[in-house]
Amino acid sequence: MLYPLTLRSSPRLFSFLALLAAFLLGANAYAGTVWLNNGDRITGTIQSLDGGKLLVKTEYGGNIRVDITHVKTLESDSELVVKDGEFNNDYRAKLVAAGDGTVTLQGVERADGQTTPVSTAVPVASITRVVRPTPFLNEATFKGRFDLAATRKTASTKTQDYTLNTFNELRHGMWRHQLAADYTRNKEDSTDSTYNYGAGYTLDYFISEKAFWQGRAKYRRDFVEELNRQVVYGTGPGYQFWDNELGAFSLSALMSRVHYGYTDGSSENAYAASLRWDYVRYFYGKEFELYTRGEVLRPINSDTKFAINGEVGARYNMNSWMSVYLKYARNQVSGDGRQGGINESVYSTGIGVRW
Template sequence: MFSKTFTRTLLGLALAVPATPLLADTVWLKNGDRLTGKIKFYEGKKLLLQTDYGGAIAVDWDKVATLESDQELLVKENAVVGERAKGLQPADPGKVTLVNGSAPKTVELASIKQMLKPKPLVEDLVWSGNIDAALDYKRAESDTDDYDVNLETQARHGLWRHNATAGYNREFQDDLVTTDNWDAEYALDRFLTEHWFWQGRIEYKRDQVEEVARQRTIGTGPGYQFWDNELGAFSVAGLLNRSDYEYANGESDNFYAVSMKWDYNRYLIGKSFELFSTGEASKPLANAADYTLDAALGLRYKVTDWASLNMKAEKDIVSGSDGDLDETHYSIGFGVGW
């Protein structure tokens, strides 16, 4: 008798365990629906829930009634200070309880600005980026080999955002180097409000072939973030720059200029495609005829969560009394993202 009862108990436990998802988070919606999965993060009025039935689902925050989670989350009610909760428990509609030992705390969902898995050092760090590489080989009357690598990354914590880019392009025609340049840029944004920020940046470009051999730029100015959410981001910045040019003939020039920078990306068709554009148009203050334009427009197709195919068109123009440059570069390649 005891043996049969014990066996039945073990069988019941064995059947019950798989039916209960481990560390499954639950999101109750105001319309009565319930979603299960794993909360990845909340920011920009969108809660990202990773599910095994529909992949990553972006849920409108104003549609959420309450939440439940067994994982540790950093919950921020403002841009600077956050509370490290051991888990979340459901509460009245429009509220959630932060589990922290013997002192649980119930907060309004509307007061939460950000929610994510805490990082080891900077708890609220959000880091993203991608590396795109393109190789082009043409064998005809004139053989052409073209190599193009670009890095773009961004990290944000609190009121600060770090932006870094780097690129390298080298081209051979019949074993003769026709293009050989690289560039790097770092920009630091300090958010003043939800949308307004102040930017400081430094940039360096080196070209072994063209008339403009070196270009160094330091700038600062205000910027505006139109939106930044799960569907993409768009920001512009107006900067006052100090630029130093060195030409291939040994001459040099330095001047102040005003410029407008933009950074745009938009996800399409369930985030399978990403349309992106970055660039800067600059105008020297001393010479009405001079200007520069450095712009890129491209499209990425996500093959997996981290791999993508990309195609991009880049335009680089320098118009000045001491040297002119007008290049258009097209590339198709492979990239990785995080």
């Protein structure tokens, strides 16, 4: 015989439903909220404020950008790093809803290395910058990007251009892993004017909140130039100047070992000193992005005197996962040896997907 399932006959089910309801209510209670002047309300996680654009991450609409002039008041689900431009104050505080056009900051004010508890109301319009604090010990986070630019022309000659690259980062605890790869091919009829690919892996161990020790390895293969193989690996200290919702900037100085191979079968090995950089800056609620990353390398006691590999670009983020980009990439290896070097510039524009 089948018995109907009731809460009275199933106390475990009742307990489960009660816990589930409490969790859902709690999740809703701790969500950030933005009240607009027209009476609308946005519920989600406040990510950043920069250039007058407030970025809110929602479960129902992805990232939503709001002009701060349309905000009546707002509250956050946790402490944020807040810059008050009107009084030039710096806070780490929760945002608490207040009267029209104002918000209460509850936390601490930071000045001259000192912190002072505060609970003060300020005009919403006076807040110039908000970012979420980056904890020193992060839980495992993964993010990545894939960019594609491709053109094909059929006329008296057939031209095909392809540029693909991907960048992925995994961070857990004190460790940060970065894996990058790229592929470029420019072909006219059956002749390649550019044809190469490369991959690199970087491992950072954070000694403190800013300082880290870096190890990396890179391989590059070229099917057109006389310098057809490059292998670089090295290690050294680095410093993370900042890393938050508005961007990141780091420098690292490495002692490296380089191996160059040529089409005639000869090769060259040398030690080298290098400086690497990685910079990205977001604007208007992450709608626009400027970035540059790369490396300058100086071999020691080698025919190769100088090498640079890097790129600079701009990106327009149409939504939280798709973008349009324009970039310039440079790959140069030069010296006094009899072997040929590389002097390559690539301009590309295309679409990008991030996760």
